[in-house]
Amino acid sequence: ARNIVVINDEAHHAWRVPPQSKIKGVAKDEIDEATKWLGGCDRIHQARGILSCFDFSATPFTPSVRKSRGETLFNWIISDFGLNDAIESGLVKTPRFVIRDDGKLTKEYKNRFYHIYKDSEVKENLGRKATPEEPLPDLVINGYYLLGKDWLETAKAWKKAGFSTPPVMITVANRTETSARIKYAFDRHQINIDELCDSELTLQVDSKVLNAADSQESDNAIKSKLSKSDRSSITSVKRKISKKEQGEFLRQIVDTVGQVGKPGERIQQVISVGMLSEGWDAKTVTHIMGLRAFSSQLLCEQVVGRGLRRTAYEVNPETGLLDPEYVNIFGVPFSFLPHESGEDIPPPPPTPKTEIKPVYEKKEYEIKWPNIIRIDRVSSSVLKLAIERLETLELNAKELTVLTALAPDVSQISFIDWEILDNRFRLQKIIFETAREIFHRLLPNWKGKKESLLSQLIVLVEAFINSDKIKINPSFLAEDELKRRTIIGLNMTKIYQYLLPAFFIESQQSSVPIFDRDRPILSTTDLPIWYASKTCQYTQKSHINYCTLDGPWEGSPGWELDRNPNVKAWAKSDRLGFEIFYIFKGVVCKYRPDYLIKLSNGSFLILETKERDSDRDIIKRNYLDEWVKTVNQYRGFGQWQRAVSRKAADLSQILAQASLTINN
Structure with a gap:
């Protein structure tokens, strides 16, 4: 064959320099490696003739430690189709920051997730030598x-x-x-996502291991460079392999992540040190966590690029x-985020929506309820707390080490950032942690189910913490609920x-x-x-700011x-x-009643609005009664x-009757 066309992919690894040249920040062996392919092209051209040679690279410049790339860009660049173009055209995935979460994050907290490693506490912690067991x-x-x-959520959607x-x-x-610390944390369920904590589906990769495999070192040399967690990652894939195959098999796992029928098919998490290979x-990469320094947008692009296919x-x-x-993406300060529309005209205004949320100033209208996942009918032991004794x-x-470390005397406690401490000591966490410690001491003498003991402990501990049996000194701290907690x-x-x-x-028969x-x-x-698109009305006696309406406010239960x-x-x-939870036709379903009501006498009413009942409604109500x-x-x-309102006019009578029933 003659008149050959050559396409160099990842062309920044193949560039020509004068013999014996030195480039600051680039090792001699890298320079030698970069010139080998072009030397081969020269020989091919002499023998067969090369018409054209096209270089393709996301980073078309000579590697260097310089921050400015202007001097090192290849001078034969003729066209640029950058990452922004690829994202906007849809050829690759669009990078974005995750916004779904269970907790309330302050603006400052979001900023810390933008570049996690830059946070002073994180940088000092992760920038040192540490054993895997260190949290x-x-x-x-x-x-x-x-x-x-x-x-x-993505995994569930994919499976469905x-x-x-x-x-x-x-x-x-x-x-x-x-x-190693990350893998240790996942293996021991310290990150509370059980599905991600399967060690068989987690691959820990270190560049030293892959380099050993690529250089075809001996089995023993490769084995010595594998950490314990590296070896477990290899053997976790359910296929017996000899020691001789281990190095190459690790490379196969890494290279076949997400490929059906290949060694990396089942891998759902990859923990890498340094960059995965170009x-x-x-x-199948959908989520990226960056826990390293990012000194340039190039590094950000390289990391994000591992998930863009x-x-x-x-x-x-x-x-x-x-x-x-x-x-x-979390932890990668990537700033090249394009807009979603390529239109020059402004997009149509979004449909007006009302923000629905609890209002701090209306805390007096808060309603609490037990979060029950099922009810067991058992001969159970009942836990009692002789609080009167x-x-x-x-x-x-004054005796608290944390406080005395932060202030010279108790009079200056007001300088402590109580809101930050409150994130550590939320009431439900205090109750649960205290109950858990007592749980382990009482368990040997407990005859019933472990879950029953813990649930009863939680109730009793909460009652004690909210009682007047706790006295705070100095007393002014007890006046503020946050400080007391x-x-x-x-x-x-x-x-x-x-x-x-x-x-x-005590022992008794009960539903637990x-x-x-x-x-x-x-x-x-x-x-x-x-955010609700329905018509909404501002509420007075509700902790929630608005109530969505299916009709006129005056005819709604909320108005009454x-x-x-x-x-x-x-x-x-x-x-x-x-x-x-209830079972209908053999399927476990969730029943969500319409309203929760706290009556003036302190009792609670679960209200459902329904004109007529179906078979399913009758089943729901039986489970609600239980x-x-x-x-x-x-x-x-x-x-x-509980009660059912068939029409708006009967609600006043239902509320009056409910108050009398509890009082009687």
Whole structure:
């Protein structure tokens, strides 16, 4: 063959320099490697003739430590189709920051996720030698949790859509010790996303291991460069291999992530030190976590680029365009985010929506309820707390190490950032942690189910913490609920030792509610902010700012609930999370009643608005009756009842009757 056309992919690895030249920041062996291919092209040209040689590169310049690239750009550049163009045209995925989460994040907290490694606490923590057992910084744990929650939603959607391989989350870490700590944290479920904590589906990759495989070193040499976690990553894939194959097989796993029928098919998380190889063609990367320094946008592009390859290139017949695909990013300060529209005309205004959220100033209208996932009928042991036998527990702020470290005397406690401490000592966390410690001491003598013991402990501990048995000194700290809660959180061991002797166990037959392990008690405060397109009306007696309407306000239950003297607080059960599980035709379903009402006498009413009943409605109500009966027998959550409103006119009578029923 003659008159050959040569295409050099990743051409920044093949460039010509004068013999014996030196380039600052580039090793001699890299220069030698870069010139070898061009030397080969010279010989091919002499023998056969090369018509043209086209270089393709995302980084068309000589590698250098210089911050300015102007002097090192290849001078034969004739066309530029940059990353922005690729994103806007849909040829690659669109990078974006994840916004789905379960908690309330301040603006400052979001900024910390933008470049996690830059945070002073994280940089110092991850920038040092450490053993795998050392815990990761809270910011990193929280970042993985939020990104992992979004990954989990994606995994569920992919599985439902029939994808045979899972979405992949990749981490680019700064050093080997950091990658080992990350894998250790996932293997031991320290990041509370169980589906991501399967060690068999997590691959920890270190550049030293891949280099050993690529250089075809001996089996023993490769084996010596594999850390324990590296070896477990290889052997976790269910295929028996000899030691001789291990180095090459690791490379195969890395190179075939997301490919059906290949060694990397089932991998759903890759933890990498340094950069994954250029040309890595995994199409299933949907989430990226950056835990290293990013001194330039080039580094950001290189990391983000590992997740930009699309899963499909089929054109949508309705639009004539590729459907958008996304990769969600934490910790990579990537700033080349394009707008979604290529139109020159302004986009149409969005449909007006109302922000629905709990209002801090209306905290007095908060409603709490037990988060029950099922009800077991068992011969159970009942836990009792002889709270009347307990003397008042005095908690002295002067004795707290954290406070004295932050202020020279108690009078200056006001300088402490209580809001930051409050993130560590939320009431439900204090209750759960205290109950968990007592749980392990009482378990040997407990005859019933473990879940029952824990759920009863949670109720009793909460009752104690909210009682007048705790005295805070100095007293002015107790006047502020946030400060009181923080002081209690800093004395959990003392509370645990104080409460333990006062517990005793009785046996009886009962229906036992099984609470959600992570969130045993829910509240209107937990409502995530959402936006309603329906007509809304501002509420008076509800912790939630607006109520969505299906008709005129004057004819809605909300109008009557706001003005009725028997109602102390109410909330429409719209995305509140108040759910009752029931079985209909063999399928487990969720029942979400229409309204939660706290009556003026302190009891609770679950209200449903329904003109006529279907078979499903009757089944729902049977399960609701069981829920109400169980909660009332269990105690600790107040008295509950339920009612059905067939029309707006009967609601006033229902509320009056409900108040009388509880009073009687």
